[in-house]
Amino acid sequence: MRRRATTMTVSAVTVAVLLLGLPGIVLGSFFLWRDAVDGVHRSAVTIMNAVDRRTTAAQPVQRDVVDNAVSSSSYAAYVFLRTEEGAIEAGRMPAGETISHTATGVSGARVTVAISRSDVVARIGYLAGLGAVAILVSFGVGVVVARWQSRRLSAPLIYLAAAAEQIGAGQARPRMKKSGIEEIDLVYEELVRTADRMAGRIAAERQFAADASHQLRTPLTALSMRLEEIEYLSDREDVREEAASCLEQVERLAGVVAELLSTSQSAAVGTEAVPLRKLFDQQRDEWERSFQTAGRDLVFDDEAGLAVLVSPSSLAQIIATLIENSLKYGAGTTRVSARKVGKGVVLDVADEGEGIRDDLTEAIFSKGVSTGGSTGIGLPLARSLAEAAGGRLELASARPPVFRVVLSAVPRSLDPDKILPAGSIISMGSRRRRR
Structure with missing residues (x-):
């Protein structure tokens, strides 16, 4: 990942530098050469205009005319002026090839301005050298930025892999700071939600293990004690033998229950x-007959028309609990409706009963709280x-009573068969109504 990111960034910098730097050097060299040629031409024309003005005004042509031109030139210039009064020379004639221009005035005067071609070439070489240095510096900065950017991109991915490993190792919630990269942070948030769901399932399994341990071990212990008492008090040998045999079976059953509970071999149902x-x-199919017997109507309304991401058995138990409470404590028509809200689905279970007392609206989801003498564990579960x-x-409304379940939905544009393994769309069989 780091090598790929570095290579891509360096390649982009190289292309940008070559596309901008090399044409810049060529254009700069061209403009320097053109400026030198135009400067020589301008100097000759300027000197000749000054000579013509003085000649027209019957003023003498003095040396200051050519001296000013030499001093104002950006190169070491040579000027030779010939008039009717004589010749004026300024500067030093450059050796080797020159760039020169000769201008003739209306009075017949002639002026020649020349600069050394090597001076212009040297300045162009200096510009090209500066451009090459700038290209190398830009390339070096690009490499440094590429390495820094690659570390910035790869480090969160390494931490993300570590977070996934933490979840796999059983840690309830991975620890990772947000990277500031939206896509990576979205993946991390999904990992956190996954960890929260796993933690909830683990907590539910542990609670079930504790409840089952209490519910199973107590009657098994009492049965074991009763068999020991029968074995001890009975005078008949066959009865004592049967009691001893039953006691062995009870102890074996207790051992199996303890082993199953300790290793938590209950199958975990995944999200589908x-x-x-x-x-x-x-x-x-499960509840319609019970409502007809009670002289009430049960209506289902699926406005959403979507699939939800949830454990099928869990959702079936949630809806069944709400319907059973409505049948037991409510009145009138019980309506189960589903509608799409944002990116989720809202399931409402409502009836026309008197509702829930104000003193129970906050405590109704607490264990042991019941309005009709039941165990009070249905809604908390x-x-x-x-x-x-x-x-x-949540309890959306107390009067009339409306219980609301909010779940994540699969978008209409996505086919669940494509985003989830085959068989994820399940077919629910009938379940036995709780008594």
Whole structure:
């Protein structure tokens, strides 16, 4: 990555320097040569105009006319003026080839101005040397900037790989400062969201392990104690043998449960693209008969028409919990609707009941809080599942009651079969209603 970025930047700098530097040197040399030739011409014309003015005004032509021309020239100039009064010479005749111009006035005077060609060539060579140095300096600066830019680009990618490795190693949230590069920061934010979802699932699994451990070990312990008591108190040998055999089986079962819980072998369900239409059909098949028995209507309305990114079993359990609470505590028609909001999908579960008391609106998602004598773990578990899927579950309205689930959606322009592996679009079977 660093080598590729350095090569690309250096190549761009090289092309820019060559396209701008070399033509600049050529144009500069041309303008210097043209300026020298035009300067000689201007000097000769200026001297001759001054001579003509003085001759017309019957004034003597003095040496200052040619001296001024020599002193104002940017090169070592030689001037030779011949008039009717005589010849005037200023400067030193250059050796070798010259650039010269001769002008003739109306009075018959002639002036010749000459400069050394080698002086002009030397100045052009000096300009070319400065241009070459500038090109080398620009190239060196380009290399330095390219190396710095490559480090700036590659370092966040290295940190991004380290963050992914941290997630793979089990760290709940990777640690990385934002790089300031939008694309890399977007990938990092997605890694953070992935880590949050993983942390939520791990927490849910641990909570399940703790609850299952308590629920399973206590009756197994009581059963083991009861079998030991039967074995100890019974006078019949066959009863004691059967009790001992049952006790061994119970102890073996307890060991298996402990091993399964300690190694957390429960299968984790991944995030999939779940079509809401199929989810609504599955929930309608499960709950419609119960609502008909209660003399109520259950209506599903999928305005979004999208698939959502979530665990299918988690979303099914969330919606089933809200529908079951509506059936148990609500009244009138229960409506489950889905609509697109921004880049997500909002699922609302509402009914026409009296709603939720004001003192319970904040505590309804806390464990153990219930309005009808139930265990009070349905809504807290549903919220945990929603948060683990990267969404949220909230009470949008207390009267009438409206529970809202917000989830990420798959855009209409994308085919879930292309962005997710084959088989991700699942078909939900019927599930058993909780009692």
